[in-house]
Amino acid sequence: MSAAGSAGPAGSVAVVIPNDIPFPSWDLYEASIPLTVFGKPQPDLADPWYDLRLCGTDEGAGPAGASGLAVRTPYGLEDLAGADTVIVPSVPDACVEDGVPLPPKLIAALRDARDAGARMVSLCTGAFALAEAGVLDGRRATAHWMHTAQLAARYPKVRVDDSVLYVDDGDVLTSAGLTAGLDLCLHLVRRDLGAHVANQLARRMVVPAHRKGGQAQFIDLSVPATDDEGLGPVLEWARARLDEPLSVDDLARRASMSPRTFYRRLQAATGTTPLQWLLNQRLARAQALLESTGLPVEKVGELSGLGTANNLRHHFLKQVGVSPTDYRRSFPAHPAHPARPARNGGEG
The missing domain is CATH 3.40.50.880 (Class I glutamine amidotransferase (GATase) domain)
Known part of the structure; x- marks a missing residue:
């Protein structure tokens, strides 16, 4: 300050x-x-x-x-x-x-x-x-x-x-x-x-918690602009399971669509592909964990679904511009918070 x-x-x-x-x-x-x-x-x-x-x-x-x-x-x-x-x-x-x-x-x-x-x-x-x-x-x-x-x-x-x-x-x-x-x-x-x-x-204000500054003004990479295509529930379902292996087939099956239809509708709604959308969500989860917990980098990679510490570091350097450790140093220490969001409804 x-x-x-x-x-x-x-x-x-x-x-x-x-x-x-x-x-x-x-x-x-x-x-x-x-x-x-x-x-x-x-x-x-x-x-x-x-x-x-x-x-x-x-x-x-x-x-x-x-x-x-x-x-x-x-x-x-x-x-x-x-x-x-x-x-x-x-x-x-x-x-x-x-x-x-x-x-x-x-x-x-x-x-x-x-x-x-x-x-x-x-x-x-x-x-x-x-x-x-x-x-x-x-x-x-x-x-x-x-x-x-x-x-x-x-x-x-x-x-x-x-x-x-x-x-x-x-x-x-x-x-x-x-x-x-x-x-x-x-x-x-x-x-x-x-x-x-x-x-x-953000939750109290009923708005998305975090949109990166580098995101384009014209599209939202995190959530669809409308729920008309029925994508909202499946994307929330995926966000609650980022630490698990997820494929386009998994998301399409959850949305009751063919993989090709799901790919097309997600790209039209968010401006990005399903795999890139998943990567964006996992990076956002990793950022939140690095900011709000003292978990080891290896555990952050596991809980965010990015895998090993080396894989986490690779994506951080490419997308965020700094290593996970350097990113964490930019934020004050905070008490640890639950690493996984509650899963509301639906089968695993």
Whole structure:
């Protein structure tokens, strides 16, 4: 965390609220995501939880828009510099589409926060504010794919990647729009408090526990976008048995389909093949075990279905970019949690 010195493992999170202009000229959805993730205490998961601070660009309630909505915040932009993490949700539409300058006081406050050591985060078009403040210079970053071309043209020093859900560049993180902002916020919880806490929080929010930042914005590699094809139950069944040998024939039989039909439907729903889907799930299981338990690497390979420690290491280096041991060192120690999920219903 930053030099702000907040108590507890999670620290303080400051969210920029552009309340000096009428809503709906800015996106309330992206602003609500960090409020939902960081604002509600979860004492059974981590105590103390995050200290959330809403920092308005207007010190008062701001003007009411056509909807009659006005937002009052207890903190101002000067409070960004005292936070461990600063999050900038979407900026006003006119600043992106029409090139209207962002408020100089906001840009100055973001620079002060960066200089004070805050972790800097943007959701969707919030990347324009970080770029204007020079926070993204020389860094890889993303935003919603509809706006990445404008971001790249306006800020040529930023290495814009329009294909990913989010980018974790250490102390600077950026996300695509809408639900990708939720993915990034859960990723922050995962980094700060570990996989178990992030997974439990995601479960309470009824969202997927973890989508990798490098995943394409257009497809979800983990779950089908719809359950119309009847794939949901068989994929959940497979996730509960990742430590067992599973083949395409096994999954197809469970889904009451021919292997060829199952292959085609899974690829249409997730954008990947059945074998690659299984590998993705096993890697995700291995990551969770490395983050939340002290199990030996050999046992992690066994429980995730990746086999030997050498095989686990091979896939980690290829897909994650680091060895399992180095990956584990990136996370604080946490108590061990059950290695296998409960199997609800169905025969073995």
